[in-house]
Amino acid sequence: MTDGTRSERTHDDIPSGRTAVVIGGGLAGITAALALADAGVRVTLLEGRPRLGGLAFSFQRGDLTVDNGQHVYLRCCTAYRWFLDRIEGAELAPLQNRLDVPVLDLAKPEGRRLGRLRRDPLPVPLHLGRSLAVYPHLSLAERAKIGRAALALRGLDLADPSLDAQDFGSWLAAHGQSARAVEALWDLVGVATLNAVAGDASLGLAAMVFKTGLLSDPGAADIGWAHVPLGELHDRLARKALDSAGVRTEVRTRVTSVSTNENGSWNVQVPGETLTADAVVLAVAQREAHDLLPAGALDAPENLLDIGTAPILNVHVVYDRTVLTKPFFAALGTPVQWVFDRTHASGLREGQYLALSQSAAQDEIDAPVAELRERYLPELERLLPAARGAEVKDFFVTRERTATFAPTPGVGRLRPGARTKAPGLYLAGAWTATGWPATMESAVRSGVSAADAALGTLGRPRPRHLFEFEEAA
Numbered sequence: 001m002t003d004g005t006r007s008e009r010t011h012d013d014i015p016s017g018r019t020a021v022v023i024g025g026g027l028a029g030i031t032a033a034l035a036l037a038d039a040g041v042r043v044t045l046l047e048g049r050p051r052l053g054g055l056a057f058s059f060q061r062g063d064l065t066v067d068n069g070q071h072v073y074l075r076c077c078t079a080y081r082w083f084l085d086r087i088e089g090a091e092l093a094p095l096q097n098r099l100d101v102p103v104l105d106l107a108k109p110e111g112r113r114l115g116r117l118r119r120d121p122l123p124v125p126l127h128l129g130r131s132l133a134v135y136p137h138l139s140l141a142e143r144a145k146i147g148r149a150a151l152a153l154r155g156l157d158l159a160d161p162s163l164d165a166q167d168f169g170s171w172l173a174a175h176g177q178s179a180r181a182v183e184a185l186w187d188l189v190g191v192a193t194l195n196a197v198a199g200d201a202s203l204g205l206a207a208m209v210f211k212t213g214l215l216s217d218p219g220a221a222d223i224g225w226a227h228v229p230l231g232e233l234h235d236r237l238a239r240k241a242l243d244s245a246g247v248r249t250e251v252r253t254r255v256t257s258v259s260t261n262e263n264g265s266w267n268v269q270v271p272g273e274t275l276t277a278d279a280v281v282l283a284v285a286q287r288e289a290h291d292l293l294p295a296g297a298l299d300a301p302e303n304l305l306d307i308g309t310a311p312i313l314n315v316h317v318v319y320d321r322t323v324l325t326k327p328f329f330a331a332l333g334t335p336v337q338w339v340f341d342r343t344h345a346s347g348l349r350e351g352q353y354l355a356l357s358q359s360a361a362q363d364e365i366d367a368p369v370a371e372l373r374e375r376y377l378p379e380l381e382r383l384l385p386a387a388r389g390a391e392v393k394d395f396f397v398t399r400e401r402t403a404t405f406a407p408t409p410g411v412g413r414l415r416p417g418a419r420t421k422a423p424g425l426y427l428a429g430a431w432t433a434t435g436w437p438a439t440m441e442s443a444v445r446s447g448v449s450a451a452d453a454a455l456g457t458l459g460r461p462r463p464r465h466l467f468e469f470e471e472a473a
Helices: 027-038 078-086 126-133 140-154 168-174 179-194 203-214 230-244 286-292 302-306 369-383 385-389 440-458 464-472
Strands: 019-023 042-046 058-061 064-067 072-074 100-105 113-118 223-225 248-250 257-260 266-270 273-277 279-282 309-319 328-332 338-341 352-359 392-405 425-427
Touching: 019 027, 019 266, 019 273, 027 042, 027 078, 027 230, 027 279, 027 440, 058 230, 064 230, 078 440, 100 179, 113 126, 126 140, 140 179, 140 203, 168 179, 168 203, 179 203, 179 328, 179 352, 230 248, 266 279, 279 440, 286 302, 309 369, 352 369, 369 385, 369 392, 425 440
Parallel strands: 019 042, 019 279, 042 248, 100 328, 279 425
Antiparallel strands: 058 064, 072 223, 100 113, 257 266, 266 273, 309 352, 309 392, 328 338, 338 352
């Protein structure tokens, strides 16, 4: 598309062959577009924003390149790892050699105390045994009960639909977990991955996170993160891969309607132009998908509106000197959750830039910047003694009010699959029925599922490399 007058495009304007329009340029849409193009489908990808990447993006703040929020993935995120390989970005977002999470605790009367969650090269569940045995933030009795709860969790059947109706917090309490154990371990991991505290999270989704990440393979929870701005991966490299695959990518292009033709193909309306296609993938947020769905496409389209959302707040602090010598840490006994060093990735040449990722931030998402500054700077000084004499060169926040779908009990029955009742129309997004919470992994998996369904309808073979991540899982 170009600026100026736009006209209607029909199949007469396009060489013969199967065509698809993917609506939404986040990870789900990018994945679906790449997968379809790799199978020989001619794809147009439409994104309303001026960039690709969805809610995992970067922006400029003076000389800084800032991610809107800190994103990580785990070794068990085989689909997202496939995505990184596909866009030739894996070396820019490496994994830890071995899980190692420093955990600073400010709740103890004796003051700041450091513990670690790390694995040994032993089979599950022994890989975490030594770490938990000496974890200083829990009593000996609490550590023993955690082991028993982990074994019970490992025995749950993730295919059991009744798990979705229960909340994780009640299950933990029933299995002897104290409030301190929930804070110091279960929520330490769960809030960051589910974007909800245990009492607000579906047991089904929580069990999936812990069984897959901590209780499946010794290296499953090794952490990876981008050592470059997210825009380098999800926009620049993704766009390069799309271009190489022959995908026509249009940003700043918002779709206003999706409808069928008499011949069974699809019309996708954008301002000043109508595109036609054999298949359409809606890879947008659930509420936008609801508004674009034609009548009869889902049995209960109102379910999409019942899928709640949860916010994430990110606090960004630039100091005049180095105050943190580790790449990241987690915190207890303080409002601070996870802190990451983003100095190198942001392009900062002097001082240090820290990003605080605050999940399940319903109580703070609309707080004024001045209030957040008063709350978090003293906490960072408590956690990092070197920050006490450092000058704060910049302090700002980024807010994602609808960062993820809310993983509440019962959400599983609301999440639709990739297929709709309208032939040729498919859904993608982290909120669809991937079995995962709202993560980058879920988004990529949803794009694969939508592409797979579309290829079946279009009569195109599945690209073998598209499903390599399933073999690696």
